[in-house]
Amino acid sequence: MERLIVVLPGDGIGPEVTTAAVTVLKRVARRHRLSLVFETLPFGGAAIDADGEPLPAPVLARCRAADAILMGAVGGPKWAKVPVAIRPEAGLLALRRELGLYANLRPVRPHPALLDLSPVRRERVEGTDLVVVRELTGGIYFGARTRTADRATDECAYTVDEIQRVTRTAANLARARKRRLVSVDKANVLETSRLWRETVSALMAREYPDVAVEHLLVDAMAMYLISRPRDFDVVLTENLFGDILTDETAALTGSLGMMPSASLGDDGPGLYEPIHGSAPDIAGRGIANPYGTILSAAMLLRHSLGAESAAREIEQAVDVAITAGVLTPDLGGTARTAEATVAVLDALGQPETLAA
Numbered sequence: 045m046e047r048l049i050v051v052l053p054g055d056g057i058g059p060e061v062t063t064a065a066v067t068v069l070k071r072v073a074r075r076h077r078l079s080l081v082f083e084t085l086p087f088g089g090a091a092i093d094a095d096g097e098p099l100p101a102p103v104l105a106r107c108r109a110a111d112a113i114l115m116g117a118v119g120g121p122k123w124a125k126v127p128v129a130i131r132p133e134a135g136l137l138a139l140r141r142e143l144g145l146y147a148n149l150r151p152v153r154p155h156p157a158l159l160d161l162s163p164v165r166r167e168r169v170e171g172t173d174l175v176v177v178r179e180l181t182g183g184i185y186f187g188a189r190t191r192t193a194d195r196a197t198d199e200c201a202y203t204v205d206e207i208q209r210v211t212r213t214a215a216n217l218a219r220a221r222k223r224r225l226v227s228v229d230k231a232n233v234l235e236t237s238r239l240w241r242e243t244v245s246a247l248m249a250r251e252y253p254d255v256a257v258e259h260l261l262v263d264a265m266a267m268y269l270i271s272r273p274r275d276f277d278v279v280l281t282e283n284l285f286g287d288i289l290t291d292e293t294a295a296l297t298g299s300l301g302m303m304p305s306a307s308l309g310d311d312g313p314g315l316y317e318p319i320h321g322s323a324p325d326i327a328g329r330g331i332a333n334p335y336g337t338i339l340s341a342a343m344l345l346r347h348s349l350g351a352e353s354a355a356r357e358i359e360q361a362v363d364v365a366i367t368a369g370v371l372t373p374d375l376g377g378t379a380r381t382a383e384a385t386v387a388v389l390d391a392l393g394q395p396e397t398l399a400a
């Protein structure tokens with residue numbers, strides 16, 4: 045059966061890292077006899093330049109028709125003066141919302157060979173293996189905004205239904221892992237957080253009595269994630285807190301360039317993207333770290349194509365490449381994006397060798 049993968053390279057280093065991930069996907073597809081068809085389309089600033097808007101209707105239509113979407117990154121100084129409603133970032137938010145991708149999985153698994161790159165002492169990071177489940181289509185990202193000359197507002201709203209569905213995603217994940225869920229909020233101040241906490245508590249007691257639940261305030265969690273990251277398994281939180289906390293956890297992995305993500309809804313295609321941005325400071329130089337995007341491609345195989353063994357093969361190949369010391373400059377090395385990609389391909393083995 046043919047599977048359609050829509051590739052949205054986007055801006056800055058986006059095309060560099062998606063090229064790497066597509067190369068790896070093609071190799072794995074041949075080894076596992078998966079029939080993947082790739083369609084690369086303009087998105088973000090690139091689409092603004094070509095069509096005047098970041099998410100053109102035909103691109104959205106192809107995304108809807110796809111089995112999965114692989115995205116690089118969007119945005120950059122070039123589009124800073126574009127009206128906010130049609131900035132590259134607005135296109136990404138619209139894509140997530142239009143496809144109903146309410147659950148964003150961001151795994152944090154620092155590689156043993158990179159522990160000394162973390163600003164946190166190795167003995168505190170070693171063994172960290174957690175997943176942040178970030179609510180992705182609600183909260184302050186999507187509330188009404190107002191602006192006058194001297195006042196601005198951003199509404200943060202959540203409904204019980206929005207909280208319940210992402211809680212189920214996190215709880216199901218916890219069941220497949222260590223059965224421990226930490227829900228993060230700001231219930232000592234925010235009404236949305238009080239609804240969040242009550243809703244998570246009630247649902248977990250009713251539907252997941254076998255999963256241990258703990259509620260933590262986001263300011264304390266920001267500290268715990270670097271002082272005792274090994275204590276966490278599945279971390280559930282709202283949109284804005286999840287955005288901020290996962291860039292923090294990226295520091296545990298050695299670089300923002302290491303972190304993959306999967307954005308999932310109830311049905312339809314998933315969206316897979318590294319958590320980093322377009323990195324305008326290094327764009328076009330061929331030195332971007334492709335591992336986060338390659339690992340996102342592994343998540344694509346796992347969550348959208350049900351190809352678990354192919355996904356594992358990619359993850360193991362990335363592990364091997366890193367262990368071998370093939371590191372881009374953000375990881376303290378001198379490897380170029382293409383060299384890191386080749387190291388992953390080499391670790392995968394030959395295309396004609398069918399994996400067991």
Ligand code: NAD
Pocket residue numbers: 057061116117118119120121133136300301302317318319320321322323324325326331332333334336374
């Ligand atoms: P950024 O993630 O682009 O970069 C932050 C720092 O990390 C930079 O020093 C960059 O060089 C480095 N970095 C990030 N990814 C890297 C990689 N793969 N390899 C090596 N180094 C890497 O964040 P920013 O500079 O705050 O934002 C730049 C633009 O990206 C903004 O327009 C922002 O809105 C956008 N952005 C987009 C996404 C997305 O598309 N999902 C995510 C975050 C930021």
Ligand code: IPM
Pocket residue numbers: 119133136137287319
């Ligand atoms: C991310 C990014 C996006 C977000 C931006 C670019 C809209 O920071 O994917 O983490 O805030 O969700």
Ligand code: MN
Pocket residue numbers: 287288291319
């Ligand atoms: Mn972010």
